[in-house]
Amino acid sequence: MELNERILQLLRERKFSELKPIAASMNEVDLAEVFEELDTTELPILFRILPKDLAAAAFAELDRDTKETLIHKLTDFEIRSVMDELFLDDTVDLIEEMPANVVKRILSQSDKETRKYINDILKYPRDSAGSIMTIEYISLHSDMTVAEAFEKIRKKAIDSETIYTCYVTDNVNRLIGLVTAKKLMLSPKDITVGDIMDTNVIYSYTTDDREEVALKLTDYRFLALPIVDAEMRLVGIVTVDDAIDVIREETTEDIAKMAATASSDVPYLKTSVFEIWKNRIPWLLILMVSGTFTSLILNVYESRLNAISSVLFACVPMIMGTGGNCGSQASVTVIRSMSLGQLEGRDVLKVLLKELRASILLGVTLAAACFVKLILLDNMLFGFDGYTPVRCAVVSAALLLTVVLAKIVGCSLPFIAKLCRLDPAVVASPFITTIVDVLSLMIYCMLAIAVLA
Amino acid sequence: MELNERILQLLRERKFSELKPIAASMNEVDLAEVFEELDTTELPILFRILPKDLAAAAFAELDRDTKETLIHKLTDFEIRSVMDELFLDDTVDLIEEMPANVVKRILSQSDKETRKYINDILKYPRDSAGSIMTIEYISLHSDMTVAEAFEKIRKKAIDSETIYTCYVTDNVNRLIGLVTAKKLMLSPKDITVGDIMDTNVIYSYTTDDREEVALKLTDYRFLALPIVDAEMRLVGIVTVDDAIDVIREETTEDIAKMAATASSDVPYLKTSVFEIWKNRIPWLLILMVSGTFTSLILNVYESRLNAISSVLFACVPMIMGTGGNCGSQASVTVIRSMSLGQLEGRDVLKVLLKELRASILLGVTLAAACFVKLILLDNMLFGFDGYTPVRCAVVSAALLLTVVLAKIVGCSLPFIAKLCRLDPAVVASPFITTIVDVLSLMIYCMLAIAVLA
Numbered sequence: 001m002e003l004n005e006r007i008l009q010l011l012r013e014r015k016f017s018e019l020k021p022i023a024a025s026m027n028e029v030d031l032a033e034v035f036e037e038l039d040t041t042e043l044p045i046l047f048r049i050l051p052k053d054l055a056a057a058a059f060a061e062l063d064r065d066t067k068e069t070l071i072h073k074l075t076d077f078e079i080r081s082v083m084d085e086l087f088l089d090d091t092v093d094l095i096e097e098m099p100a101n102v103v104k105r106i107l108s109q110s111d112k113e114t115r116k117y118i119n120d121i122l123k124y125p126r127d128s129a130g131s132i133m134t135i136e137y138i139s140l141h142s143d144m145t146v147a148e149a150f151e152k153i154r155k156k157a158i159d160s161e162t163i164y165t166c167y168v169t170d171n172v173n174r175l176i177g178l179v180t181a182k183k184l185m186l187s188p189k190d191i192t193v194g195d196i197m198d199t200n201v202i203y204s205y206t207t208d209d210r211e212e213v214a215l216k217l218t219d220y221r222f223l224a225l226p227i228v229d230a231e232m233r234l235v236g237i238v239t240v241d242d243a244i245d246v247i248r249e250e251t252t253e254d255i256a257k258m259a260a261t262a263s264s265d266v267p268y269l270k271t272s273v274f275e276i277w278k279n280r281i282p283w284l285l286i287l288m289v290s291g292t293f294t295s296l297i298l299n300v301y302e303s304r305l306n307a308i309s310s311v312l313f314a315c316v317p318m319i320m321g322t323g324g325n326c327g328s329q330a331s332v333t334v335i336r337s338m339s340l341g342q343l344e345g346r347d348v349l350k351v352l353l354k355e356l357r358a359s360i361l362l363g364v365t366l367a368a369a370c371f372v373k374l375i376l377l378d379n380m381l382f383g384f385d386g387y388t389p390v391r392c393a394v395v396s397a398a399l400l401l402t403v404v405l406a407k408i409v410g411c412s413l414p415f416i417a418k419l420c421r422l423d424p425a426v427v428a429s430p431f432i433t434t435i436v437d438v439l440s441l442m443i444y445c446m447l448a449i450a451v452l453a
Numbered sequence: 454m455e456l457n458e459r460i461l462q463l464l465r466e467r468k469f470s471e472l473k474p475i476a477a478s479m480n481e482v483d484l485a486e487v488f489e490e491l492d493t494t495e496l497p498i499l500f501r502i503l504p505k506d507l508a509a510a511a512f513a514e515l516d517r518d519t520k521e522t523l524i525h526k527l528t529d530f531e532i533r534s535v536m537d538e539l540f541l542d543d544t545v546d547l548i549e550e551m552p553a554n555v556v557k558r559i560l561s562q563s564d565k566e567t568r569k570y571i572n573d574i575l576k577y578p579r580d581s582a583g584s585i586m587t588i589e590y591i592s593l594h595s596d597m598t599v600a601e602a603f604e605k606i607r608k609k610a611i612d613s614e615t616i617y618t619c620y621v622t623d624n625v626n627r628l629i630g631l632v633t634a635k636k637l638m639l640s641p642k643d644i645t646v647g648d649i650m651d652t653n654v655i656y657s658y659t660t661d662d663r664e665e666v667a668l669k670l671t672d673y674r675f676l677a678l679p680i681v682d683a684e685m686r687l688v689g690i691v692t693v694d695d696a697i698d699v700i701r702e703e704t705t706e707d708i709a710k711m712a713a714t715a716s717s718d719v720p721y722l723k724t725s726v727f728e729i730w731k732n733r734i735p736w737l738l739i740l741m742v743s744g745t746f747t748s749l750i751l752n753v754y755e756s757r758l759n760a761i762s763s764v765l766f767a768c769v770p771m772i773m774g775t776g777g778n779c780g781s782q783a784s785v786t787v788i789r790s791m792s793l794g795q796l797e798g799r800d801v802l803k804v805l806l807k808e809l810r811a812s813i814l815l816g817v818t819l820a821a822a823c824f825v826k827l828i829l830l831d832n833m834l835f836g837f838d839g840y841t842p843v844r845c846a847v848v849s850a851a852l853l854l855t856v857v858l859a860k861i862v863g864c865s866l867p868f869i870a871k872l873c874r875l876d877p878a879v880v881a882s883p884f885i886t887t888i889v890d891v892l893s894l895m896i897y898c899m900l901a902i903a904v905l906a
Contacts, residue, residue: 025653029673154638163635164617164676181634182616185607200478218701220482221694223617223676240693241674247697248671251704252789258711259785260778268790269803276811277818280782284815285822287778288852291771292830298767299837306759313766314751317890318744320770324886325713325740329733332712336705337721350722358729365734366741377745384752399741433777437770 004034011042020049028054032061035070044073056085063270064097071102080109087161088114089134089242092121129213130206132246133227133236138166142176142194146187153181161239165224168197175201175226175234203228206235211250214243215341254339257425258332260287290434294320294441301445308452311378311386315395316441322366323402323440324433330355330410331432335424338414348415352408359407363400371396391452398447402440409435457487464495473502481507485514488523497526509538516723517550524555533562540614541567542587542695545574582666583659585699586680586689591619595629595647599640606634614692618677621650628654628679628687656681659688664703667696668794707792710878711785713740743887747773747894754898761905764831764839768848769894775819776855776893777886783808783863784885788877791867801868805861812860816853824849844905851900855893862888 003026010019023031023046031050035058038046047055047070059067059082071079083091083106091110095103095118107115117135124130138156140149149166157163166184168177177197187196203226204213217225217238225243227236249265256263260283264271271279298316305312334351337343343351371392379387410432414424456479463472476484476499484503488511491499500508500523512520512535524532536544536559544563548556548571560568570588577583591609593602602619610616619637621630630650640649656679657666670678670691678696680689702718709716713736717724724732751769758765787804790796796804824845832840863885867877 027653027655027673150638157635157639163638181638182610185603185616185634186610200480202480218694218697220480223693240676240697241671244671244693244697244700247700248793252793255708255711255785255789258708259781261782261786267793267795268786269796269800269807273807273810273814276807277814280779280811281815281818284775284778284782284819288771288775288819288823289826289830291774292826294770294774295764295767295831296835298770299764299831299835302763302766306763310755310759311748311752313755314748317747317751317770317773317894318741321744321747321886321890322737322741325737326733328712329714329737332708333714333721336708340701340705340720342720343722347722354722354726354729357726358733361726361730362734362737365730366737369738370741373742373745377742378748378752382749382752433774437774441770 003030004037007034007046008037011038011046016049023049024051024054026054028057029061031058032066035062036066040069040073043070047074047078052081053085056082060086060090060093064266065270067094068098068102071098071105076105076109079106083110083114087134088117088121088136089132089161092118092131095122124206127210128206129204129208129210129227129238130236132210132213132242133206133238134161134242135236136161137224137226137234137237138163139169139173139234140166140179140193142168142170142192142197144193145190146184146193146196147189149179149184149193153184161237162224165222165237167201167226167234167237168193169234173233175203175228175232177201178226201226204238205230210246211339212341213238214246214250217243218247219341250339254335254425257423258328258335260284260431287431287434293434293438297438297441297445301449304449304453305445308448309386309391311384312391312395312448312452314384315374316444318370319395319399319402319440319444320437322399323406323436326359326362326403327406327410327432327436330359330407331414334411334414338418338424345415345418348412351411351415355407355411356404359404362407363403366403367396367400370399394448394451395444398440398444401443401447402436405439405443406432406436409439456483457490460487460499461490464491464499469502476502477504477507479507481510482514484511485519488515489519493522493526496523500527500531505534506538509535513539513543513547517719518723520547521551521555524551524558529558529562532559536563536567540587541570541574541589542585542614545571545584548575577659580663581659582657582661582663582680582691583689585663585666585695586659586691587614587695588689589614590677590679590687590690591616592622592626592687593619593632593646595621595623595645595650597646598643599637599646599649600642602632602637602646606637614690615677618675618690620654620679620687620690621646622687626686628656628681628685630654631679654679657691658683663699664792665794666691667699667703670696671700672794703792707788707878710876711781711788713737713884740884740887746887746891750891750894750898754902757902757906758898761901762839762844764837765844765848765901765905767837768827769897771823772848772852772855772893772897773890775852776859776889779812779815779856780859780863780885780889783812783860784867784877787864787867791871791877798868798871801865804864804868808860808864809857812857815860816856819856820849820853823852847901847904848897851893851897854896854900855889858892858896859885859889862892 007023121131136159138153138160153163164181166179167175168179170176177199178201179193179197183196202220204216206227206229213225217240224237224239226234227238229235253263262279264275264279374387374392374395378384413432417424574584589612591606591613606616617634619632620628621632623629630652631654632646632650636649655673657669659680659682666678670693677690677692679687680691682688706716715732717728717732827840827845827848831837866885870877
């Protein structure tokens, strides 16, 4: 933080010769943070002080708004030079983020090859491996010697996202092997790449889901994963840093959905109040209106319940709440396991059986505790005399049934969602709460009337 | 999957000469999956067929139970050879997972140096950077030439977790710079490491929280992060794959806590029913008993509410539910931003202000929708005649107040938790739901009685 303030100060006092070496020695991620604190007019000044490659690297790390503001302040020549320095996948991210007029300006300053590449990548579906891969990798041929391989690596190093995993292709560009820089370094200079390459290559297809690809890469602890087309031709790689971004984004999305809100790519403090409203209101409205079901049930049963005893009514929130908690425990556990790739559709029966057994254990524990609580707390301590042992038993029995039902609903909904090709996370907590609310209320009212009326 | 079955078949038919080359060409992660499907007696057979280094690599990827079973089946000599091949951080993981008698056997088969190292690492707190770092890195001196650096890298490569980032230390082992393998490859052989090293090194301390360290490493898109002691002496590195593991574990823990359940390191299908019960029952019990508050309030106000109209009662679950949903939206958003490092304690006022404004927008929208819903659905469509416009207005006003209150509670509780050095995730959804339930119920009952009684 102190360093950031120092830079701001030097910039504002126009002590550029002092600022230059300090800024030039900084990491691009830290520089991006400084940029984001600057005023519109200061942005291009700091940008122009930096060495060209560092300026481009810092640019790639900026948030969307700062990027856009800065682009408006740069000359065509400067934009062209940023485009030259940027890795192609960062260029694609930029194109996807910017409004149409900015995109037009960026594309007009990119060379033909870059434009062609951008168009190719943008053709892949938004959630596919193709959309997150880069074509800036190093490919070798199996008949190259290790010395020749190093020659090629050195020549291509500047423009490659990673030089530490090199891919071996045949003469029609089909992926046939890989060799790490480590292996190359440890091998004699005169043997061929074909002799030392690993032919058991793990890869993904351009059309694979980007989350699956990111998970695969990290599960295997790779630094990069090759991406092939349907003919096994190598078309790109996904690097570990991009995989981490994907996982982080998808996790944020999952967590947001579990809390019944849409997620935004923008950090919280930069999200506008209206944006927050827009992200949250749809689910809140749906869930509020779905509360109609519970009020319907209550309207129907209320007088009959009250005729027995008003204390029965006071237990409604506790039963509904416990049901909701049980349901979301089960659903969230299942959803997380699914997104870590530990559970698949065919495991549904195993999960159901496990949840059934767990729910009986949990239900019995809770029902027993509830019975004791009603007698000791509500009856003896607070002195509400409606809590007779029989009524307490009915409440506890309803609780047991509710817990079992909530767990079954909670663990099966994610599977049903997956079957319907919906995102399991969407059906988590709040949606399940609504279903469980209705079911538990019906169980309770019907049980109470059947036994006590 | 097909490959796995093929291997199982070959193993069971004892066609070892056919099995050997297939298994030897496999990735250790895939092999670990095969191991986990084997019977106890088959485990050592497959293990012995594999080349020594691959066997050790696959061993490191096994789940806890399979590791333990396999160790019991191995000879002392075999254990010693696994220990020799394992990276030291994997050895530490193993020691931490195994029961005492197995640990004793493992330690007795490790050399003195390894034992010393294990003891050193185990001294660091469980959640510190020190506990996840490895000492198997490459350190260079600034007066080495590039050629000498490559010499050292080649010599140390086999025993190093990564050779792609090398750290430069002075003669008392203080960290003074870093140089990547890429930079070394692109530099002339005769200049010194000091000439090309990057002196602006980003590092962490052994005592730093492991989650913060993992976040730092991934934010900077590094492949490894150096870890220093209080005197800036380099003591280890954390590699990107271990950072990903930490992030994944911490995220799973966060998500589990938000759903009011403890998380386990074991995949869902391998978790026993009793374990599931143990993870889930504490929160369920606490939350159920805390339902006593809502039933208390209901017991107190019920008769007075019913004297006005029984339909007022039917709206209780809807108001409580909406409040709970609003609260968890706010808290989950704040918690996720905190764990991504986008929000800090000092942002509390900004967050409060933003949530206040958002909650008024949300509250007004919901209240209006609620009013319309009550009139159109409950009154006109379902024909419950208790829903007079004044009563509907009271319900809507209570809803508005509840939404604002829920958002304020929801966004401030994580900050309060952080202040008290508690995990913000623990206070999420269910805990907040309980507080909001009580508050919203009181608002509703008091408002209804004040206006309508």
